[in-house]
Amino acid sequence: MSEPSPASTGAFSALMSRPYILLILCNLFWGGNVVAGKAAVGNIDPYALMVLRWAGAALLVLPFAIEPVRRDWPTIRAKWWLYLFYGAVGYATFNALCYVAAYYTSGFNIGLDQVTINIFVMLLSFILFRTRVRPLQLVGVAITIVGVALTASHGDLSRILALDINFGDLLVLIASLAYAVYSITLRWRPQTDWRSFLLATFIGAALASLVFAATAGGGLAYVASTVPSITPLGWIIAAYTMVLPSIISQMFYVRGVELIGANRASLFINLIPLFGAAGSVLILGERLETFHFIAAALVMSGIVLAEWSARRA
Template identity: 25%
Template sequence: MKKADFKYYGLLVIAMFFWGLSWPLAQIMVGQATPFQVGLFRFLIASLLYIIILFCTNFKIIKTYTWKSVRDFTILGLLGIFGYGFLFLTAMQFTTSSQGAAIAGIQPSLIAIASFLIFGEKLYPKWKYFGILLSFLGVLTIIGIQSFIEFNKNHLIGNFIVFIAFLFWCGYTLYGKKIMQKYSSLETTTWSSFTGMLMFGGAALIENRWSQLVNVPASFWWNILILGVFTTVVGFFLYFYVINKIGAVRSGVFINLVPVFGTLLSIIILNQEITWTLWIGLVLISGGILIINYPKDFSNKEQLKEQMILD
């Protein structure tokens, strides 16, 4: 391991910190404005920044877009920005951000299952399927067991909505994988954020609850700025910058830190109580993620080849 790698690992930790921070901040803001309004302002800021960067770096590419391109970006915006974002924010009105963040660890398992069902992609070696089982047991522990030990209907509803939200994110990831064979990650993220923002804006107009924003504290707009700039834009660029430096294999493992940071920041910022079932669920989900992402052989030829290319 080179000393320079630690710099990239540090950047990844910062990106995961920003992504984890979105959980407690979202819970704070949905108590001050509607999910449609929060989503609109967050992705309005992010979209403007993305578009400025895209126009400054790849203006010529934009001229090649077709109606099919618009369709693809709109589908991505519907799945990963508006669909996921609305469900995520709605769930924060029912459950706690610490429980939601812990459930976020189910994403790799859902993507692995969907990839198998849709594309026929299999996990190898087969013992990695044990990771999927562990992750689902962790989610069941958080969604089911705790809700029935100290029955809380709102938490049960909210946690179920979080799970549905990640089904939308799974669809976004798989469809985005197909789209990014034609477009760069910057283009894909820019236009999916923009189309999703338009959907949030349309929903907010129909909802027509703008008077509610008159009474929001100044901290609401600071939190929106953090979500739009740091969580959505800076986190994205740090993640893909490091992927270009050390590869997707080593970078992807750091996504495991998102539920950890989300849970810990919820404790610190919101003083949320962490139950023993949440800790067990978080451990099971994290263990499942590590098993799924564990390389077949760190010393195999593909890993060495990737490192040689990056060097």
């Protein structure tokens, strides 16, 4: 393989110094992952998809990470548990819950529910680090919560009072909490090469995926038996998830958090519903209900208000 040209290296360095572009692209690919997770139903077992995704991502990164890992090995060996945590919680747990949720709720809902990641990040930042939140930000968050609640209850808020929330939406909310924890803990990310970080965390995610498959997935033998029945579309979905939402998005998100912090970077996650909804309608042919439009308007209004308040600060 030829060495990258100085121009390409310079372009990559320039891209990695622009947090807004990185975070928009990152969430575009994650929005595609929402569509891929929903399209996977009937084409590939969710636990098989998860194992293939993270094991495949680790293998793809490996050739580029060998030298960085050698340099960073003392740090990786000392902080192995932290890399395992990142992979297990931020990658495997989040995606396991979202892929299973696709069997119970729509792709639009899965995308919209993920705006709660930012809410959880703000809450955890305040609890753990006393990060200041302005009153208008809280109002914006409250409006966003109403929008998400409208989605999770499928347009009937009284179902929440009766604790009758769609199971798929509940899984996505739990997944969002897991990813918020991952985002917060990135402030303790060991200072290693990004390729070393990706490989170590992908290995952690692959190991955690095997645990999920062995327990919740019906056993490793059962999950392995579903591989021959994966459709061509299922393999395409697996390939997509290995590259764009895994390698590229995770690299861009980690860099974005480094540049502007978890609180601000997590706001961009609110783009997932837009990209996910567009893909769900255009690719999956999902039908939007009236409550979807109302919920989306509430969520976006809350986001704009919270961001406007944060910028004033």
